[in-house]
Amino acid sequence: MASGVLRLVSTFCSMVLDDANVSSRFYMxxxxxxxxxxxYSTGPRVSLELALEEAESACVMKIRARNEASPERLREVERRLLTLKSADDPVKHYDALICETAMVEGVSGLGLARVRAEGGLDVDYSIVGNELTITAHAPIGRWRVDEQPKA
Structure with missing residues (x-):
């Protein structure tokens, strides 16, 4: 299922974005x-949404993931996300996580730090009950929809 979703993301990005670098960051x-x-989902309700929104000064691309998770997992991901969001230097934070988790088997916790460090995307989250929503987003340059002639 994930590979099909990723193909859709890739197709969407190639249709609306002029910059292959930006497309690859959102694909990642x-x-x-x-x-x-x-x-990490503990229930059947999961979603991954991709949106291109017009803001006052720029277009913003957003990827939003929702899933249900155990209370223990929610506490752990919240701890990691608070640390990630408060890091002054996302690349240094990512590098430190790589060193900390290099010898640990199982969960590395590097994915969201990678999104911020390598992708240059901001990461926000919310937890409501047992549902976790993570949103990765960044302003982007021009998008192709603006360049299409009006009917």
Whole structure:
């Protein structure tokens, strides 16, 4: 299922974005979020949304992942996300996580840090009950929809 979703993300990005670098950053974020959904969801309700929204000064691309998770997992992901969001230097934070988790088997927790460090995307989250929503987003340059002639 995740590979099909990723193909859709890739197709969407190639249709609306002029910049292959921006497309690859959002593809990577979608990959990391889809992987988290499939690994850590405890229920059948999952979603991965991709949106291109017009803001006052720029267009913003957003990828939003939702899933249900155990209370223990929610506490752990919230701890990681608070640390990630408060990191002054996302690349240094990512590098430190790589060193910390290099010898640990199982869960590395690198995916969201990678989205912020390598992808340059902001990461927000919310937890309501047992549902986790993670949103990766960034302003983008021009998008192709603006360039299409009006009928």
């Amino acid at each position: 974020a979608a990959h990391e979020l889809a992987e988290n959904i499939t690994k």
